[in-house]
Every structure is written in C-alpha cells, then in structure tokens.
Amino acid sequence: MNSSEQPRISAITTPLDHMVTALRAGAGTNLTGLLLLLLALFSVFSVLLPVTFLQPGTMQSMMFQLPELGLLSLAMAIPLVSGGLNLAIIATANQAALLMAWILTTQMPPDATGGEVWLWIAIAFVAGFILCLFIGLITGFIVAVVGVHPILVTLGTQTLIGGFSIWLTRGQTLSGFPDALIRVSNETIAGIPISFGIFVIVALGVHILLTRTVLGIHIHMIGSNLESTRFSGVNTRRVQIWVYVLSSLLCWLAAILMMARFNSAGADIAQSYLLITILAAILGGIDPYGGFGRVTGLVAALLILQTISSGFNLLGFSQHLTLALWGFTLVAVMATKRLTGVFVARYRSR
C-alpha cells in the first residue's frame, strides 16, 4: 500500500479498538468451560486412581509428553487464527529433524568432545532453523501471491516436503545423537522438565505476539476478513508470509524436542499428530474459519487431552481408546457450545 492511503487507517480506529479490547478480554473463547472440564477430569481420575494419579511422578510424565504436541498445535493455531491451515507441519518438523540428525550423525566427527559437540549441535540447530525459515517463506509466498486457500497450498507442500524426505532417506530413520543433546532433553529443573519449560515460554511468547503486537492483531484481522483488512491499508501478503514463517519455525522447535525424545528422526514419524493438532486447536476454542482464538484456550485443551491420555494409561486402557475419547470430547464440547448458544439466544430474545 502506498503512503497516500495511510490516513484511511484512522477511519477504522474505532472498530479496531473494539477488536483489540475484545481480544484482550478473551472474546470468542470458552476458557471457563474448558477449565471446568479439566477440573472434572482431574477429580474423576483422582477418585478412580487414588494412589497413582495425583502424584509428582504422574504430573512429571505428563509434562514430558505434552511439549511436542503442544508446539505443533501452536504451529497449527497461528495459521488457523489467520483463516488458513498448515497441513505441512509434521512434514516440516520431520524434515528439519532429519537435516539436524544428518549433521549430527554423519558430519560431526565421532571423536568430538565437550565444546566441539556443542558447536556441532549449534550448527545443526542453525541449519534446521534456516531450513524451516525457507519452507515458511516459500509456503507463505505461495499462499499470499497465488491466493489459493492454504489447505490446497499446504497439501501440496506437505506432499512435496514429505516426498523429499522419503526420497533422500529411502524411508530410513537416523538415530544415535550425541549424549549431550539427549541428556538435556531429559533434564528437569526443580522437577519440571526443560522441554515443558520451553513449551511454556514459547506459548507465552505466541500469546503475547497474537494479542499485544501489531502483527498479531493483523493476523486476527486477515482471519476475520482478508479483503477488508487489505483495504484498510494492511500489507496482507506480508502478514500471510509471517504466519507461515512463524508456523514453520515452531515446527523447528518441535523437531528439536522430538528428535531428542525419540532419539531418532525419520520421514514418517508422528504422522498421527497432524489431525490431533487441529482437534486440540478447535477444542481450545480457535475458530476454524479464522479470526478468533487464544493460546490460553489451546493450552487448556492440550492439558485436557494429556490428562485423558495419562489417566487412561494408568487405568490400563489402550491408547486407541484414548484417541476415541479425544474424538468424543471434541463432539461433546461442540454440542455443549451449540446448546449454550441456543439457550443464550432464547434467553436474550425474551
């Protein structure tokens, strides 16, 4: 947009102010409901599992399991808020993990010690960062310039990225990373796993970015209405490119945690996470049409999913039953929303 259109922005200040206030007040989420559900789940599992559930060990293992899915869900949440979707998150994370694993397993001299190992780990991390930056820029560029729905674009990039990973690795997995990397990922500080700490900091960062920065407000705005955002003088293409760059960089963080926890990297790892990240985001109150959604809701949803998973695990149920219950939870939450919506509408019309 050229500078002559700048004054127009003042004309929309009032609605924008409304939007900012609404964002900060948490409009469009059902955080209370989610927290109540979380509390209910905690109570149920505490009654069913009086000895094992509310234990530091259980809580700690929950904190170990949450971060990967959490970071990937954040990577899905940002595009969702912008009115898009990134189906390539798992493929991106896997490719970044493969590149980092390739550097650590084949390029690093096997007799490297101490500081040298850390240097190589840093090189691997930087390489992964650049790769994800590149993927994000390309994806964002295609979404912004071609103007096709992001589902289509990321369906293409997902197939392409995954295809390259499979082609280059011949479907093999890479493993055997330096002990230093593995050790750090299993380390705890005051009983809290480092990976969980990273997740909390990143989630906080994404929360601040989405609610308190100009870019964040613009991401919400293009999610509400791309055309009118463009006509109010926002460079929507730049915002869209940022959305996919941020999403891909979150995949890079998830890739680091994933490769350290599994001690392996491969083209086909964690494919089942893709739909679960969407499930978590929707459960957390992020509007699939874009424009609304908060990180707090998403974190609450992730905690709910993790609680169900850990509780079922302790009760001795199979993982598949957990997945089924996650699906039921999503349907139940949507039904509750619908019913309360109908109820509120009737109440107001009186």
Added chain:
Amino acid sequence: MRKIFDAIFSHTETSLAVVIVIVVMVFSFSSPYFLTLSNAADLIEAYSVTTILAAGVFVVLVSGGIDISFAAVASVTQYIAAMVAVKYGAPALPAIALACALGALLGCVNALLTYYLNVVSIIVTIATSSIFYALLIYFTGGSEIYNLPDWWTDRVVFFRLETATGDIARVTLPMVIMAAVVTITHILMSRTHAGRQIYALGGNPEAASRVGIRILRLQLLIYGYLGFLAGLAGFVQAHRVHQVVPTAMFGTELSVLAVAILGGASLVGGLGSMGGVVLGVLLLAILQNGLNLLGVSPYFFDVVIGLAILISISVTSLTERRMRGQRRLVGAAT
C-alpha cells in the same frame, strides 16, 4: 497465443487434458511399454479404489464441505463385512450390501452432527474419523483377516484381450465398479435435481436454504453417498489385496482429497466436475506409472505429486485471476 493459453488454463479440465496428452507423448517416446493396452488396464485397476473414493469426496467438496473420515469408514465397513463373511459364511451380495449400508449409515452420522452442531464438516469428520478408527483398532486389536472367502478374492474378468505382442489386457471387477461409480456420480451431479441442489448449496448455503432446499436431507444424501462409496471402496480394496488389514486405508485421506482438488473441485464448494476429478486421477496415475517405467525411484514419486499439486493450483488460480482482472478494473491488485 495468449488467448489460447488463457482458454486452456482457465478451465481445470482442459488444462489437465492438455498436460495429460503432453505427458503421455513424452512417456510413450521414452518407454515402449508405456502405451500398451495391458499397461493401461493395470494402471486403471491400480487406481480404482482411489477413483471410487475421489468420486464421493468430490460430491462433498461441491457441497462446500470437507470429509476426511472416509478412510476410517472404509476400514470399519471392510472389517465388519469380512468378519460376517468369514465367521457366519455370509454370501457375496448380503456382505457387500452390509458394507455399503454401514458406510452410508456412518456417513449419515457425519451429516447429522454437521447439521445439528452447526460446525464445518472438516471438524466433525476429524472427530468421527478418530472415533471410528480408534474403536476399530481397539475392538479388533489391529489383527488382520487373511482367510477371506473365495467369492471375495477370486479375480472376476469380464473381458480378456490378447494383443498381437502377446500381452493380455483384462477388464476386471474393480474397473467395472469404478466405471459404474463414475457414471452414476456424473449423472447424479449433472443430470438430477439433487445434483443441482448440491451445487447450489456449495455455491451459497444461505441462498440455497432461502429458496427452499432442505439442507438436512441434502446433507444426508451427500455424506451418506460418500459413506456408501467408502463401503464399496473398502470391498474393492480387500478384493484386490486378498486380505483385510485395519490400518491399510489409514493415511490415504489427504491423497484422495488432493486428487479431487487437482481435478478442479473447489474447497469453497460449488465448483468442479466428475470429469475433472477423473482427469486428476489419470494424471497422477500416468505420472507414477511413467516414472516407474523410466526407472525413476518410487521414493521420488511424492515429490512429483507435490509439485503437480502446487503447479496446477498456481497456474489455474493465476490465469483465472488475470482473466478476471482484464474484465474488471484494477481492483484487488495490491
């Protein structure tokens, strides 16, 4: 020249057809086996399941929805039909009918949830797909069924042709079912009242309901039809591989969706044709087969599909926008 380019690439069907002709010419020059009847027949059979599913997904896409539970539905119906056939010795027709009816029923569950919860179908089907699939694995323990009855696994050949070179081309059951599904879907979408209504619903749901289209009934038809075809596809898939593996169809959702979209069905709804979807499948099938015959590593195939999707959507969208731009004032261009 530019006009010809625009005329070809502004329609998905024509641009796909042109690309297919070019690709076929390139491959037939480079491999003598490519343009043979038996190769063509094998190719069509190999893609029969994908085409059957893509036909159902196409109907849902035209209506403005996205369904990704069809792979889970196909796995569930396939498994239950196989269990009934193996344990209780159910004959062919009742077993197939059971698979299709069950598929249609699960599809209707999707339709009811979408309608009454008033949420986009992609979310409903993400939830139901997790539920169907997880319950299937839970109750079966993931165990395969190998001892399918003979009527299920025996190859049915309708027509057999021996060419001069000694190659044998067969018209088999999956091809016939696929052809029937494509024809019926084409007639449903372009020649019937319901088909017109599905296009109207996808084009503008609000307007569709204002002119008196019964949305719920239509959605039951749309998602029920996809479920029905998923049941059929599950049957054909087991017929081809001679066994039922609960996880076999899982993970095919996105590739079938990609094929339908490549064929011109729009995610926003209201657009696309059965012919375009068939051409989309054909293009991918020809690319895979041709690259195979040229000795390109099968590992490279996903790279080709990904590029095909990206190039196809980019060319179609950019051409369309340029043509719109010529007619309109320079409006949206930033």
